[in-house]
Amino acid sequence: MRKVILFCTALLVCLLPRVQAQGFSITQYDIDVTIQENGSLKIRETIDVFFTEKKHGIYKDIPTRYTIDFAELGDSAKYRYLNGNILKMPVRNIAVPGNPYQLEFDENQLRIRIGDEDETIEGAKQYVISYEVDNIMAFFKNHSQLRWNLIGEYWDANIEKALFTIHLPKPSPDQNLIKIQTYSGNYGSTESDVTLQWKDASTIGGTLNQSMGPREALTVILDFPLDYIRYEPADAAMLAExxxxxxxxxxxxxxxxxxxxxxxxxxxxxxxxxxxxxxxxxxxxxxxxxxxxxxxxxxxxxxxxxxxxxxxxxxxxxxxxxxxxxxxxxxxxxxxxxxxxxxxxxxxxxxxxxxxxxxxxxxxxxxxxxxxxxxxxxxxxxxxxxxxxxxxxxxxxxxxxxxxxxxxxxxxxxxxxxxxxxxxxxxxxxxxxxxxxxxxxxxxxxxxxxxxxxLFFPLLILGFFIWWWFKKGKDSTVPVYPQFYPPEHMTPAEAGILIDDKLHERDIIALIPYWAARGHIRIEEVEVKKLLGLLKDTDYRFIQLKPLPEVAHDYEKKLFAGLFGSSGQVESVMLSSLQYSFYTTMNTVKSLLKEKIKKNRQYE
Incomplete structure (x- = not known):
């Protein structure tokens, strides 16, 4: 039952139209990173936001805990502190000048909630967020490596322009000794549309040449020569939250x-x-x-x-x-x-x-x-x-x-x-x-x-039951109520409308497990890796087993064609691939379903 609930929730979120879910867009995102000699980071983010509706503010998520996949790294990495394969990254010295904020900790991330609950914002607003992150540098036998999401995949908003500056702990006599890679886009993307420039011997600048959509990330990987970054074992203060x-x-x-x-x-x-x-x-x-x-x-x-x-x-x-x-x-x-x-x-x-x-x-x-x-x-x-x-x-x-x-x-x-x-x-x-x-x-x-x-609780409970017996002990006649079932050929989508006289997206989505129960499709849960293999997530695959029967309703056929193509040429499709395009199919299905309800004349 838990998996069914999770599946339906994920399906509903992915298939709904995604139009500025947070009520704002980011016109410019500027990240300034200073790498310390021991590999810790000082980060300053300047975020220019344009609110399209009244909001109290924004929140910024920072990961504080990763599960390291050493098979993906291909080498035995050493960190300042590592508990098995659990990497803990302390975040400290947080500041948001000129804005009230609250910190919310959970097991894997820190959320900085910025804004005043008594005030709302509309239009342009700039936020400056500074903080420090430790224990992020990986030390290998022949080099050290920094992997960091300059912009994490937590923003459910468009980012029109992104740029960054990275300050190295000391000048590099040979720029070729430091290797830099960038990745941008959705999870799993290996594309990099970033223009890099060495501003001087210890400063690297970068500009993303295209805008970013919701839930897209910008990642940087820096490889340094051996001993360029100083390794220091963790002390007690570093492990504090x-x-x-x-x-x-x-x-x-x-x-x-x-x-x-x-x-x-x-x-x-x-x-x-x-x-x-x-x-x-x-x-x-x-x-x-x-x-x-x-x-x-x-x-x-x-x-x-x-x-x-x-x-x-x-x-x-x-x-x-x-x-x-x-x-x-x-x-x-x-x-x-x-x-x-x-x-x-x-x-x-x-x-x-x-x-x-x-x-x-x-x-x-x-x-x-x-x-x-x-x-x-x-x-x-x-x-x-x-x-x-x-x-x-x-x-x-x-x-x-x-x-x-x-x-x-x-x-x-x-x-x-x-x-x-x-x-x-x-x-x-x-x-x-x-x-x-x-x-x-x-x-x-x-x-x-x-x-x-x-010890007195049993006496209280016994006294309650005695009182209940004298008050309600007499058996009462149990009324028999009629039970109703939907007509044989009525789909869950139609039944959902008749229940509350409204058409919801969930009524349409109910057709997918309905088809699976009748052997037309199979739904598989797929584990996917995120953030260069450091995080795990769950996706779903829809596999076509047989086409819908000819007697299927038009709105069913339209939804089925939206998944597997008009001629059924697509054998399988991933749920994540539908999230930015499937809403057009949903709108058409809504119209067809409304027409079907009118033709049935079930309200007359």
Whole structure:
């Protein structure tokens, strides 16, 4: 069923007329690329847009993740960072001068949404977008190579003129040592209608000699001599998406009254504009509980969190774990501090009689790489020493930690960066029972209810069914309704019109799976490669098995001829080949179908 839905959606999109789907055209697209000595890119795009209808703005998509096909490359490529065959390309220092914008991240791309939701634009408008991309250079045994879509195939608009300038990291003594190729057009095109010019020993200019249609791309491939681009292994900061945490300091203070004060301080370098942040504390709840699983003490326990406070930004009024940031842009450094107090977070330690285990969450709250982390455990005055382990997280290498004791404090410190976004060491410790006050009855009751309230759910459900039985328990007479079916020779297209008295494109498109069910055609799903083989997409092939019968309606024959030719000479056709021409056939089919409905006199 999922494949059928995807197929029908793709079919509907491709066969509809494509007339400025985004409501604008691009009169000129100018790309300025500066290649750094380590292979990273500084990009500045100047886009002149003409809005044909009122719009709030545009959006720009930038790929951030590729699946590398080494068979296509024909050699073993090395990148600054590569996880298997997954290439991650960080995008940072984004700026759109003079225009508000928002960043939307997903697994494979970053979207820059530019515009004001309270204002609309009509006519000419120029946008300037600058950003940096890293980890895009491929290093081979004898050379290095840059493959980059100067204009990606994401624009659903015409581009009248495209030009670009590429600045090399240093002058080339021999221009023949640097090979440059360009490709333009639809996916899979090997054509290049680009005029190239060396402006000087370190600058290459290019102009596309024709306009670009929707979903067309302009790609450049540059091959450099060995050691022309410097290879540098990835550092932790390069793997960050929104920010890099230079220092991550956690302080836990165990108080005599049995509470625990927690302070998390993070020195952050922001890579892109960030307007808000929120964190989720594992196994903790602020006045409410999250989830139903793992709620028995001591393992997987929930316990109250109080006095949540942020410094370094404006705390959200409804969610205490959320903070709003103002005037934070890419390249800025800023310190955020989160404070809160835990109650009822101590339970008897089954492995060490006479000791209480202190429950707390120790995690990377911001889920970004960390340069340096240090955690301090401050304990009250005690007659006996605490029992502790500096790390119980099996995914973290304890050899990367060092510890020291100063007075009543235990310090645990990393010796190197933490590059994985969700990784942090997890200490545990227990203190003598008499070192702190006993948990009060009210706190214990609150904690018990928080961890066991789900036990009352079955009683609530049982009470609901009892109420429902007394309210609705009597059987009622089930009415019998007549069921209707379409006439035997009525096609899905005609039935679709009769359902809502309207003719939709989907009514006509329904004929294609209708023919497939009757053995006239076969539909095959085809996997195609995009962006020089780095991305994959899905297309569909229609294969003619037998012609339509003579009794078929005129509009059916017209649609069938639009696919396979008027004499049926075409054996198969790809869905993607129809997207810019088939709408004329669709308009004719609409007219024939309307005439057929009138002749049937089904509305009289």
């Amino acid at each position: 929104r920010m890099f945490i230079k220092n991550y300091n956690t302080t836990l203070t165990v108080n005599k009254d049995g509470t625990t004060d927690v302070v998390v301080q993070a020195d952050i370098k922001f890579l892109n504009t960030v307007r808000e942040l929120w964190v989720v504390l594992e196994h903790q709840a602020a006045g409410e509980s999250f989830g139903l699983s793992g709620r028995w003490l001591p393992g997987g326990a929930y316990y109250p969190v109080k006095n949540v406070r942020w410094t370094g930004g404006e705390q959200d009024k409804s969610n205490p774990f959320k903070i709003h940031l103002n005037d934070i842009n890419g390249g800025d450094e800023h310190t955020l501090t989160l404070r809160y107090t835990l109650e009822g977070n101590m339970v008897e330690d089954g492995k060490h009689p006479g000791f209480k285990k202190v429950l707390f969450s120790h995690q990377n709250l911001f889920r970004e790489p960390i340069g340096h982390a240090i955690t301090e455990l401050r304990l009250p005055d005690m007659d006996e020493a605490a029992v502790y382990e500096i790390n119980t997280n099996k995914d973290f290498d304890t050899r990367q930690l060092q510890q020291r004791i100063e007075g009543n404090s235990l310090f645990i410190e990393t010796t190197g960066p933490i590059v994985e976004r969700d990784l942090l060491f997890r200490p545990t410790f227990s203190i003598p029972t008499r070192a702190v006050a006993d948990t009060s009855f009210g706190t214990a009751l609150h904690r018990w209810w928080m961890n066991n309230e789900f």
